[in-house]
Amino acid sequence: MAIEFQKTAYSGRFPEFWRGEAKVLPGGFKPDQTIANGTVVRRGTPLYVDFATRKAYICKSGVVLAGGTTTKPRVAKGNYFAVGDKVSKVGHYGASPSISAIDTSNADYDVLTLSSAYTGLAADDVLVESSEYTAATQSAEAVPAAPKYAPNAVLAADEEFNGKGLPTFDAAYDAVVLYPALSFPIVADWLNGFTLKSNPNILFIKQ
Numbered sequence: 542m543a544i545e546f547q548k549t550a551y552s553g554r555f556p557e558f559w560r561g562e563a564k565v566l567p568g569g570f571k572p573d574q575t576i577a578n579g580t581v582v583r584r585g586t587p588l589y590v591d592f593a594t595r596k597a598y599i600c601k602s603g604v605v606l607a608g609g610t611t612t613k614p615r616v617a618k619g620n621y622f623a624v625g626d627k628v629s630k631v632g633h634y635g636a637s638p639s640i641s642a643i644d645t646s647n648a649d650y651d652v653l654t655l656s657s658a659y660t661g662l663a664a665d666d667v668l669v670e671s672s673e674y675t676a677a678t679q680s681a682e683a684v685p686a687a688p689k690y691a692p693n694a695v696l697a698a699d700e701e702f703n704g705k706g707l708p709t710f711d712a713a714y715d716a717v718v719l720y721p722a723l724s725f726p727i728v729a730d731w732l733n734g735f736t737l738k739s740n741p742n743i744l745f746i747k748q
Contacts, residue, residue: 557585559717559748565697566590569709570597572700575623580702582621585718587692587731588710597710600670600692601626602725606650607664614662615650619724622653622670627689629671630662631728637671667726692731693739715742 563584573596576582587600603620622628627637642654653668669688697713720727727745737743 555719555722557583557718557722558713559719559746562716563695563697563713564715564742566694566712566714568595570595570712572597572599572708572710574598575625576621576702576708577623578702578704580621582696582700582702582710583619583724584696584698585716585720585723586621586696586725587727587737588694588696588712589690589692590694590710590712597694597712598690600688600690600728600731602667602669602728603651604726605662605664605666605668609652611655611658611660611662613652613654614659614668615652616668617650617724620651620668621725622651622668626670627672628653628655628668629688630659631667631669631730667728669728688728688730691739692737692743695743713743714740717744717746719748720745721747 570590582599589598589600591597599621601621603616603622606615606617609615616622622640622643624640624643627639629637638655638657638659640653641656644652644654670690672687672689694712694714695716695718697711700708700710702708731737732745733741735745
C-alpha cells in the first residue's frame, strides 16, 4: 500500500524582530489616536510614547501607489491613517490637507479622500501624518511640514482593536527591526543612520 503524503499550509509573515527579541518598557501605554475597530497594529510599528501621560501615538506613514488622483490617492495597505488626519508628503512645503474618507474595499490598496487636491502628489511619494500647518504659525521662509510624531520606541506585540476592553500598547525600547517585514516605509527623517534619532537602541536593518 502506497503512503499518501498531504501538505498543510499555514499563514504567516516574515518576523519583524531579529530573533524575535525586544526589551519592553514596564507598564503599558494608552493609544491616544482614532483607530478603527478591526485594525491590528503590528509589532515593529514606530511609536512615540509620552512617559508623563503614559500615552502612545502611532507614527503613521504610507506609500502612494499609481492609479489614484491628487484628491483621491491610492496608498499601500497597512498605513494606519484615519479620517481627520492631516497628511503631508515627506519634504513638502505648504499646507497639509486632511483625510475626509478612506475606502478600504480594495484588497491591494486604500483610497484616501483628501480635503483638497495635493499638487504634485505622485506614485512612490511617502505620506506621513503631519503637524498643523498654517501661514500664521510658519515663518516667511517656507519650511517642510513636519511629521506630527517622531518615534522613540516600537510596538513590542500585535495589538488588535475590537471595541472590547481598554487597548494597551507594549512599547519596546530596545530591538532590531527587520524593516522589509513592515507594511509601511520608515521615514528617513526619523533615523540617524540605521537607528532612531530619539532612541539609538532601536535599529532598522535588512537581513
